[in-house]
Amino acid sequence: MDLRIQAGEFLSFLGPSGCGKTTALRMLAGFETPSDGRVLIGGEDVSGLEPYRRPVNMVFQSYALFPHMTVSQNIAYGLDQRRPKLPKTEIASKVQKVLETVRLSDFGTRRIWEMSGGQQQRVALARAIVNEPKLLLLDEPLAALDRKLRKEMQIELQDIQRQLGITFILVTHDQEEALSLSDRICVMRAGEIIQVGSPQDLYDRPRTRYVADFVGTSNFFEGTVSASSDGASSITLGDGKTYVSALGTEVVHGEAGCLSIRPEQIRLSRAEVTDGLAVTVQNRIFLGEHTEYVVRHDRLGTITALAPRQTDAGLSTLGKGDAAWVHWTPDAALILRPD
Template sequence: MGDSNDIEFCKVVKRYGSVTAVDGLNFAVRRGSFHAFLGGSGCGKTTTLRMIAGFEQPSEGHVLLAGRNVAGVPAFQRPVNMVFQHYALFPHMTVSENIAYGLRYRTPRIDTRQQRRLADEALEMVRLSGFGSRRPSELSGGQQQRVALARALVNKPTVLLLDEPLAALDRKLRKEMQSELLRLQREVGITFVLVTHDQEEALSMSDSISVMRDGTIVQTATPEQLYETPASRYVADFIGESNVIEGTVSAVSASVVSLRTAEGLQLNCPPTPSGQALTVNAPGCIAVRPEAIDIRAAGSTLARDVRLDGQVEDRIYLGNTTEYRVRTQPFGILCVRVPRQQETQPLEHGAPVQVGWDQASGLAMTF
């Protein structure tokens, strides 16, 4: 915690009657960074965002913005603006009037000519110069989203909050807007905080991500660290996709964990460096990413530490990759992804195959 952070939560709890929505959050968001809160419905991410914005007050603990304790400070007095999922544009106002709306209430008061100038600058920032006289109903979904961004940025907030702002857009437009948000964040240099349930969105846009579950943060890390070294099975399942093999820990060293499965197989792999330490005779699991597994037609030579016979249940063409669902005798269905350029001969439904991976490709972790 310190002067380099725009947001700090210190032991923050939020209760609604007997329900604890957020339970003892401690985290900091570095100034000028792009941070995401990621989790399923009901995990507490939106409540956390609303406490930053000032729409909710913590039941316990402290929220600091730019080093200032903002307990009891109403939303309109905080150096924070929010972009909502459905944009909340005023349909009876022009685009320029929507953007300038918040400027009317600035102290000291800004005259009308200055408001128009600042609105035009904000429109240029989001690449909508010349659209100021239109109504929101005359804009596409992506254009409306840019207007909402311009309205939030025109007040030059310390922190910009994004509450699932891309959820209403189609996939292609969502990709384009992700690039726009990244460009904007780099250009304006302020702290962006995103709330989303879309792990691909969080991975592609954020400098850091907090994965939330049941009102707590289970891991905060860079996108690369979350994907490559998840702290627990929950994170491994939530960030991307993993093949998870359960068992009992039979041996632990600094570099290798041995796991005995219910079928009596002994598997070895390194422990995740981010998670809770594993202990002998305790339950544990090994997570293996689909792209780390090789697949070959039965009878081929597969030089991998772990090799299993199986049968193709499904083949799913995804353009740049092909995904196979393979039924194996000891572990049930395993997911395998093959880059399109490496797939020399497609394997059809029912084909006997061999799958395998190297010991170092898996990570041992707790549940």
């Protein structure tokens, strides 16, 4: 691993279980020692420095709050350990200020077991940021929250990070969480970095099938690259047809490749479409803001398409076994290297 993280940015390590995300986080925190290489924070080599001597704080997935202490006592715990000791008035002032930052200003005297999951998460965050670290590490801190609360906390995390200007590093296997929170995402597999970039870069221009599949969802069709240049490339698929991508990618003429198309880029139609594919509807799933259609092509297999609610009115009577057509534009297709 060779990675430079900018001061004040929100970076996420994203990948499946066992890919090395938490190990990377633990090396930054000092809980693991690199077998080779260095860890530098603010230009200082901290590779051999104990965790409590590093300008780093961590928010754990389980929160790790002290149940016998009040909210204020939990938040003040790190400040109480400083030597020389801080005046009690200064500690109380810092605790109150951070309680206001996480919107818990009236909860200082509460016991931890009296708090909801979302409130406990905020207490854990407050306990970490009250020490004003250079680096805040978050080990899947929202995993225990329900979907609605998780979305609310994602917004709060972003707001707090921008307000404080602290470098945040998040470990997650939740692609939606990484996309919504991060300035940059580091996609990992088997202990290696596969690609680093902004959420939009990784979503729109993944370098491999692995990244396209892990960041968002996509339809994949295997084939052979039939042409490649800086401006465009084309691929011949199992149905014998050649499909064009208007986006230049790192593929080589004559080698195996894969055509990737996001479900929202596929257009579904009842009527025959020039250069479209005749398909049969296998399933229709209403998801509120959009409808997901699973269709099947005789040679290419299963294809998933998303229809926004505004455009789904004319398709609402499509059901299992009905005939339809799918099509897409060349600038919606991406030809990728195989993994």
